[in-house]
Amino acid sequence: MENHLYDGLIRYIIKKTRLDKGLQQRDLADLHISDGTISNVERGKVVVRDDTFNYLLNKLGLDGGKLNELVKKEKEFIEHLKFRLDCIESMLNNGYLELANEELKLIHLDEFHPLAPFLMYLKGRYIYKKKE
Structure with a gap:
């Protein structure tokens, strides 16, 4: 999946999904992704690798199709x-x-x-x- 971190709508959906699930950034953090990276993704402050971005999506229960559906x-x-x-x-x-x-x-x-x-x-x- 193409990295869309500059798209404010995708950042909004990622953050909204996390909050709707009652999760804080630190709840998603593990050995593969830090809460700082999650924060950066949600704020669009840095570009992360596609595999990191997709890993975060998977942790939130989102895949490319579901994300595209939510964006639409x-x-x-x-x-x-x-x-x-x-x-x-x-x-x-x-x-x-x-x-x-x-x-x-x-x-x-x-x-x-x-x-x-x-x-x-x-x-x-x-x-x-x-x-x-």
């Missing part, structure tokens, strides 16, 4: 969510502050989700516009 599903979710967040931004730009705020309250993301920064930005925009 998450991409579809992100496309839908991005459209929704763009609509909320438009509401904020056009003065529909309370409607935008109600929509923002309905969206809950992991802090490490690829769209979490955009969501936080929109919440900040609401607060800023509300004070004007």
Whole structure:
């Protein structure tokens, strides 16, 4: 499998899978992979060898097919969510502050989700516009 460490979506899925299983990085560490390497994979800080990357996937119960399936599903979710967040931004730009705020309250993301920064930005925009 091609090494996709620079793909934030794959890093997100790896971390989410680990957390969904109730595992900490040190729970996956062993003689073949350290918790530091797992951290680096999740943060995309270094490129690891394909065999190390695949070893981590196997420890998480993911193979190439399952990972690709999760990536496809998450991409579809992100496309839908991005459209929704763009609509909320438009509401904020056009003065529909309370409607935008109600929509923002309905969206809950992991802090490490690829769209979490955009969501936080929109919440900040609401607060800023509300004070004007």
